[in-house]
Amino acid sequence: MNEVWESLTAAQAGPPPWAVLLSAAVALATVAWSGSWHLSRGLITIAHEGGHALAALLTRRKLQGIRLHSDTSGVTLTRGRPRGPGMILTAAAGYVTPSLLGVGGAWLTATGHVAILIAVVIGLLAAMLLLIRNLFGAVSLLATGGAVFAVTWYSPPDVDAVLACLAVWFLLFGGVRPILELRRKRSRGHAPDSDADQLARLTFLPGGFWVLLFLLVACACLAGGAWLLNPLPWPA
Template sequence: MTRILLDSLPWSDAPWWQEVVIRTGRTPHIEGWAVDAAGRWSVWAPLLIGVALVLVPATWRVVRILVTLVHELGHAAVGILTGRRFTGFVVRGDMSGHAVTVGKPHGLGLALTTWAGYPAPALVGTGLIWLTLRGWAPAVMLATAVVSVLCLAFVRSWATAGVTLLVAASAGALWWWRSDYRSGAVLLVIAALLLLGAWRHWAAVAPSPRGSDPADLARQTGWPGWFWVGTQLLAIAAATAGAVWWLWNATLA
C-alpha cells in the first residue's frame, strides 16, 4: 500500500525522489536479527551501550540533554495535538528546560500538555525499538532530521539551537549515507538512553515534585502532585514493559 501511494505522486519519476525512496525504504531482513547469536548481539550490544551512557556519571552529564530535548518536545507535540500553539523551547545540560504553548490557561489540553514531558522519552524510546526491529530505521532517521530542522524555528537559546542542529545533521547524515545496521544500532543506543533516562528524570522529581511538572499539574487541577507522579510512573513502566516484550519476542523467544 505504501509503495502504491509513493508511486502515485506526481514527482514519483523524478531522480531526486528516487534517491529519497532508496534511502528511506523499509528493510524487512532486519527482522532476521534474531535468527542466531550474532543477530541477537546486534540488538543487545547497542542497548547495553545506551544503558552504560546513562549509568556512567561522566557520560550521563553529556547525553542527558537528549532526554531533556525529547521531554520538552513531548510537551510541544501534545500541546499541538490538543489545539494549543507551540511558540518556543529551551533545553539545558542540567536536565532543566521549558517549552511554551499558548492556549486556554486551564482545562484538559493544558493538563495533558504539562503531563506529557516525563513519559515522552520512554514512549519515544519504545517506539524507536519497535520501528528499528521492523526495518524502519532509515525512515526514522529522515523523520528525525526533518522534525529537528522544523524545530530550529522554535529554539530560544544558542545552546538549544546547537543541540537541535547536531541532532538534525547526525540523523540526516545517517539517512543519506545509508547503512541499515549502523542506523539501527544508533537508534537502539538512543532508545535505551531515552528509556533509562526517563526513569532517571522521573526519579529526580518523584521524592519532591515541587517546582516540577507534577507541581504545575497540582496547581492546575487540584489533584496532589503525588497523583501525577504516579500516573507518569505508570506510563513509563508501561512503555518499558512494551520495549521488553518486543525485544524478548525478537531476540529471545
Template structure:
C-alpha cells in the first residue's frame, strides 16, 4: 500500500512538473475556437455546465475561508447550481460566500493562463484536476456527479497522457474559456434582473448578497456591477498575458 501511494505521488509530481507554453499561432487558434464555443447559444448551454462547476466551487472556497460548513453542491440540467452551507444567517461571511461565485471562473482563468505563460502548464492542469475532483466529492445529486465526472475524465485523460504540447494547449484553452465564461455568465445574470417582474431575480447571488449583511445594504445592481468589473478585468488580464 505504501509503494502504491509512493507511485501515485511520483505520477502526480511528474505531471506537476511538466513545462510547456503554446506558441502564438496555437494561442490564436485556441482563442478563436473558444470564442465560438461561448458565443453560439446552443454550444454555450452545454459548455456552461463547466463554468457552473467552478462558480459553485467559488462559493465553497469562500464558505470555508469564512468558517462556514459546506454540506455540498448541486448542479441542474439548466446549468444552474446551488451550494449549501451552514453558519450565521447574516454577516460578512455569508455575504462573501454569495459574492464568490461569479468572479470564480475569471480568477481560475487568470491563474491557469499565468501558470501556462510562465511555462508551468503541468502545475496548472494538476491544480485544475484537483478542483474537479473536489467538486465531484462535494456533489450531492446525479446531474452534479455526472457533470463533474465528465469534466474530470475529459481533462484527466490529457493530464495522464502527459504530452507537454497538448497539456499546454489544454491549459490555455481552459483559461480562455473560463475568462469568457465569467463575462458571459455575468451578462446572463444582468438579463435575468432586467426582465420585468422576473421571479428568478429574487434568488440570484446578487439578490441574496443584497440581503446577506444588513450593515452593507447595497442593492443587487451594485453587486452586478462589481461582478462585471471583476469578470471583465480578469478577462482583460488573461488576454494581456497571452498576447503581450
C-alpha cells in the first residue's frame, strides 16, 4: 500500500510546452467542429449527470439512478423534497461540473499529479457505473473507463501527462459549448424543462439568470485552467 501511495503522490514532470499548446488546439477543434463534437459530447454528458448525482448525495437526496442516452442526453433521477436548497443545488450542479472537473484536473496536471487524476477519473466512473439504470449508459461508462485504464496502464508517464492535458482542455472547452447550446435552444423555446427552467421554477430568479451563471462559471474555469496550464513564461 505504501508503494501504491508513493506512486500516486509522486510528482512527475509536466508535458512540454508544445504538447500543452497542441492539446489545447486539438481539444478546441474537437469541441468546435460539429462532427467530432457529436461523437465526443457524451463524455461531457457523463460529467454533467455525475455532477447532478454527486450534488444529490451531498444534499442527502435519495439517488434512484442515472440514464445515459445515445443522443448524448441524460437524466439523473432523485427523490426527496420537491423544493429547497437540496433540489436547487442538485439542479444547478450539472452544467458547471465538467468545467469544475476541468480546472481541478488542470491543477493536478500542472503540479505533476497525473497519476492521482487518472485514479480519480477511474474511481468516479466506477462509482457512477453502480448508479446506471440502462444498458447504453453501462456500455458507455465501461468503454470510457476501460479506454482510460488501458491507455494509461500501457503508456509511459510522459504520454500520460499529454493525454491528461488533452482531457483537461476538452473538459474546459467542452463545458462551455453545452451552455451556449442551451441558451440558443431556450431562445427558440425548445428546452422548456432544462436545468435552467427547473431552477427558475424553484427560485425567484429567471432561467436566463441561471444560464448566465452557468456560462460565467464555465468561462472562469476555462480562464483558470488556461492560467494553470500556461506553458509560456510570464513577462517580467
